[in-house]
Amino acid sequence: MAQAFFGGIHPNDMKAATNKKPIEKLPPPAQVVIPMSLHIGAPCKPCVAKGDLVTVGQQVGEATAFVSAPIHASVSGKVVAVEPRIHFNGVPVMSVVIENDFNDTPCPEAVPPEDPDSLTVEQLTDLIRKAGIVGMGGATFPASVKISSGIGKVDTVIVNAAECEPYITSDHRYMLEYPEEIIGGVKLLAKIFGVDKVHIAVEANKQNAAELLRLKVQEEQAPAVVDVLHTRYPQGAEKQLCQSITGRQVPPGGLPAAIGCAVFNVVTTAAIYRAVYLGKPVTHRVVTVSGSGVNNPKNLLCPIGTPIRELLDACDGVKKETFKILMGGPMMGHAQYDMEAPIGKGTNAILAFAADEERTEEYPACIRCGKCISVCPMHLQPVFMYQYERAGKLEELEKANVLDCIECGACTYICPGRLHLVQTFRAGKQKINNARAAAKAAAEAAAKAAAEKKEA
């Protein structure tokens, strides 16, 4: 058993609703809306126009910066619009709208290289970049950037199969149904980073997946080891996962590369395999549709850009008491209000809640129980950070290391007084960052004024 991180919570994992249900193909949607922002970094520029015919895997958005990832058509058909459409972040974003011709014509360019085994690390990285691979656990950081900035610094490669958020089983099902792709991706990661062991980190509530992967690793003599981790949220948070596997802590403001770690989600790993050996870019992903409001929970393989509505329809709709629909997990997912919003590369779940999941209080009151401190995996003291933010004491708030907060929500989950802790910290972080930006701008303006004065 691996080492442990401090704190964490044990919510009911609610995975039984879908963890035995095989991945189903979503009935092909009539239309997909592919936003040009499906990753962290610069949005893509559409490279198709209204009226163009596109094929599955054809590039429709080109990356405009280093930290970016190209975007590909997920169905074949006709581009009917290139215009801002509702995005799952809640605002309209430039999108390519494709009407499905239901032929699934593959893109002629999406073919594997002739001899994938002989590719150099540079060539592999380039393939991964072109395939539009981003962190598919939800963070959507471009994988090629992680690779190129990590090579040389990284001695521990971790495949994140923790899937620690309740309800979500998309990674779990993927491991059970496509273990070869994952092992293939693991081999590529080992080659890229030049390590002899890749750690595949699985939470203990997915023993069958861990055993299957162990078997495959053995069969294929893959350079990997399967680590079974405690079922504890946020086990799959990057910093906590690095700590669990290596015992090292990512320094404040730093990335895992700073302690020699690189973490890839398990489905991202499979996507790397698919890009290199099958020539396929990221066009589809598995989404768990679950929660008390969903009539028939499922794991669905969906084209990226499918409106949430189609996924809910495929699960026989939702109960009329449904009061919240989420994209992502219950701990860090985003509440959706428009079911036309499309699913993205990092969408691992759509959840509908119709029971008493929220448990909010009209008058939250801190009772100083300290439970928030005992669960914070970042060693913070939420009870005091909350007081500072409420009192507008930004300096104290910053000194309390609020910027270290990973917004995992463990403190808010556990708080018996029902305080809106993480929500407050988000606001506080924003205020601190705004103040920093303002101070920087003021300093620059002052320097410029001084320089002008000198010239004069």
Added chain:
Amino acid sequence: MDYRDLNLTGSSSPHIRSKDGTAHLMGEVMLALLPALAFGVFNFGLKALVNAAVSVVACCAFEWLYRKAMKKNNTVGDLSAAVTGMLIAFVCPVTIPYWILVIGDFFAIVVVKQLFGGIGKNFLNPALAARAFMLSWAGAMTTWAVPRTSVPLWGAADVATGATPMYMLHENNLAGLMEQYSLKDMFIGLIGGSMGEVSALCLILGGLFLLYRKVITWCIPVSYIGTVAVLTFLFPRGNDPVTWMLYNLLGGGLMLGAFFMATDYVTSPVSKRGQAIFGVGCGLITVFIRYFGSYSEGVCYAILLMNLTVWLIDRNIKPARFGVVKAGKSKEKEAAAK
């Protein structure tokens, strides 16, 4: 299906919360107090139960009235006032007149808790502060019925009374105490004393329940009881340190204090290390008062005094920042690697 008919909430994560709200935790504390209450009834008769009921109702009523008068939200439902009421009944002699009890309830809820802003804002344990205040009626607060008496519900003039074990320890009369009460009596609670403090057994059961349900952590009870144990063992009066220590642990309000009073969330430190320091402090002061004070019991004042230091402990006990390894530690690691 048309999803536009749904009445959807937009809010930022997280979207689920644990079942255990404040009222749930306070309810668990009430449950944990029930064995000791039952023993109180067994030991002193029905008045023990009536005391508890009066005190709980009075506390809830004062809380409700104050919040109503101040046009604030009603907080009776969080059950913290009920717990305070229960604890006040516990720390008083069973013979206490109801009117003194109700004055204590008023002091706890209105003066100690609500005037400072209500739940979470008071810096003294309301029940203990009330007890300290109620000692103004020194006679009524130190009339101790002997065990296994049925105290009448009204008027307690002809109840047989006797000295408490703590008083006898204070008088250095361990031999007399051993004659009157065996260690077994002390443990089970067949002794004179405050209504809810007598039975160490029932209080430990309740405390273990709270630990098991993760309502409290072990830090304060262990450090508090441990400190008292070590000090009384090291500095016994008489030549039998173990017996002296055990009588000290089982007598007085230590078990109630360590499991139910010092662990009060609001008036104890928020971090585990802070809680351990707090517990040690409580233990030191308790023994100090018992040995050198003119009053025989020290638990109440020890916890109240340590309540006053909580801000200082909280300010100085900070967790190590994530990702910042202390210089000494990293050197050790390097050395180990070599």
